[in-house]
Amino acid sequence: MTEPAKIWGVGVGPGDPELLTLKAHRIITNADVIAYPAPSEGDSLARSIVADYLSGAQKEIVIRISMDPARFPPRDVYDQAVEEIGRHTASGQSVAILCEGDPFFYGSFMYMFEKLAQLGPVEVIPGVSSMMASAAALQTPLASRNDVICVIPATLETDDIQTRLDAADMAVFIKVGRHLAKIKAVLQKAGLLEFAHYIERATMMEEQRSPLSEIRSDTAPYFSMILVHRRGKAL
Numbered sequence: 001m002t003e004p005a006k007i008w009g010v011g012v013g014p015g016d017p018e019l020l021t022l023k024a025h026r027i028i029t030n031a032d033v034i035a036y037p038a039p040s041e042g043d044s045l046a047r048s049i050v051a052d053y054l055s056g057a058q059k060e061i062v063i064r065i066s067m068d069p070a071r072f073p074p075r076d077v078y079d080q081a082v083e084e085i086g087r088h089t090a091s092g093q094s095v096a097i098l099c100e101g102d103p104f105f106y107g108s109f110m111y112m113f114e115k116l117a118q119l120g121p122v123e124v125i126p127g128v129s130s131m132m133a134s135a136a137a138l139q140t141p142l143a144s145r146n147d148v149i150c151v152i153p154a155t156l157e158t159d160d161i162q163t164r165l166d167a168a169d170m171a172v173f174i175k176v177g178r179h180l181a182k183i184k185a186v187l188q189k190a191g192l193l194e195f196a197h198y199i200e201r202a203t204m205m206e207e208q209r210s211p212l213s214e215i216r217s218d219t220a221p222y223f224s225m226i227l228v229h230r231r232g233k234a235l
């Protein structure tokens with residue numbers, strides 16, 4: 001029996017195509033099949049990052065994640081994608097699965113990873129994550145000496161956020177979106193609002209950044225995050 005062909009989970013970075021690693025570039029340009037997540041309607045960010053590197057001859061699998069998870073549970077969608085990927089690897093075709101940022105940093109790829117590993121060899125290629133890219137774009141060092149960094153999903157309840165914020169030197173809020181007002185209120189109460197930096201679409205053409213205190217809106221785009229260091233600066 002022939003071995004199934006290889007599968008890669010490839011981190012493609014936060015948006016700027018030049019932040020792709022050399023290894024990711026080699027794999028993406030050589031894979032027989034490219035798979036990537038996309039919203040139920042519209043384009044895939046992960047694919048758009050590498051669009052210039054695709055030959056056009058590669059088969060593409062679009063993994064559409066519905067905005068209505070009750071009717072279309074993401075796990076069912078990922079299971080179907082795993083099956084489709086399995087059919088390709090069984091016939092000898094290698095598959096690169098594109099992941100925005102890093103695959104194992106809150107990436108949806110990890111849901112498929114265990115099932116994919118049952119099909120054959122899966123290699124994970126790390127990518128530049130949005131946390132690193134945002135710190136660089138904001139010119140805000142993340143941590144020095146014994147600093148503790150806490151990555152806090154803004155989707156958590158207020159009490160939970162406060163507890164975790166209290167325990168951290170540097171807090172990085174992800175999934176800010178419609179939780180922006182809640183995060184601003186928590187930071188104000190903790191006396192940290194003046195130190196907080198906001199960024200959206202880091203490293204993309206549409207990147208925006210500013211002190212959080214200057215943001216008037218109560219909501220933010222999905223691709224946004226807030227960085228705040230307890231001492232103002234990690235220096």
Ligand SMILES: C[S@@+](CC[C@H](N)C(=O)[O-])C[C@H]1O[C@@H](n2cnc3c(N)ncnc32)[C@H](O)[C@@H]1O
Nearest residue numbers: 014101102105106129130174175201202223224
């Ligand atoms: C599901 S997580 C995926 C993170 C990704 N795997 C990574 O390594 O960056 C999505 C969250 O990451 C953050 N994010 C991802 N890309 C971003 C970008 N280019 N600019 C700002 N925040 C980003 C946002 O907070 C977003 O809600």
